[in-house]
Amino acid sequence: MSPDRAPASAAEDPRAARTRARLRQALLEECAEQPLSAIGVAAVVRRAGVGRATFYVHYADLEALAVDACADV
Structure with missing residues (x-):
């Protein structure tokens, strides 16, 4: 599967x-x-209840998540 197709498939998946x-x-x-600069992926995944992978x-990376999270605000 091409990399271009993977995100589209993931975006359609409700999970x-x-x-x-x-x-x-x-x-x-x-x-x-705490400030964003003090936050690590480990803290986020622990709070979200998902694995690092x-x-x-x-x-x-965390910056990509921050951009996505701020787009909703």
Whole structure:
């Protein structure tokens, strides 16, 4: 499967959408407690209840998650 098709498939999957929503919410909750620069992927995935590998399926890094989370605000 080409890399161009993978994100489209993931975007259509309701489970993936729920996971991304949980990650966005977890990041926003972490940001309410401390600055973004002090937050790591480990804290976000722990709060979201997902694995680190799952995080990287959806986002390249914490900055990508932050951009996505801020787009909803």
